[in-house]
Amino acid sequence: MSEGGSWAEVKRRMSAAGPEATDAEREQRRQAARTATEAYVLGHHLRVIREEQGLTQAQVARAVGISQARVSQIERGEIHHLESMRTYAAALGAKIKVSIEYGDRTVGAA
Template identity: 60%
Template sequence: MSGDAVSWRETKAKRRAAQPEVTDEEWAARDEAARYATEAYVLGYHLRELRVARGLTQAEVAKRLEVSQARVSQIERGRIHNMEAIRAYAAALGARVSLVIEWEDGVIKVA
């Protein structure tokens, strides 16, 4: 690396060194929570993009879902708590959710 840049590995090592009381299991749980939050944020962003592409307002989607406009905004910002919320939102946009399990040489459709 050049200049004052620090690698992500170094940053994480410094963070761990500064909090020696945190166990490896706790770090793993924090990392998993951060991954989940990032994935939810990205999903919310894509749902918003789909809504906009369909020419719908948050208020219109809220009416279809029978929730508040504020709840639609929360979903679009990644505050998604379960698969049913994702399915309902997709259905309100005329889309559907399919769930698959994939591995190197196969796929199983779950739902």
């Protein structure tokens, strides 16, 4: 076993070190982590598409009307607005689709 002990032991020590998070706090943290991961993956895919087209970040920045630094941020997953992503994707000849999934239904949202 590792130096940290079993997972149950690690959780016990962490619980003793500070107050337990509520279910709502844990869900909020999970959702924030999921959102950050999705943004990172989206940025990665946009970078791959840009590179496949032989474009530089500066060229995309000019086409979108933003700074090269902002293009770099987007490609690292620092995404703040869906419209920014749509504009970026459009500059690459791509589009972003948004859908709402609820139970066994999927509805196009935008």
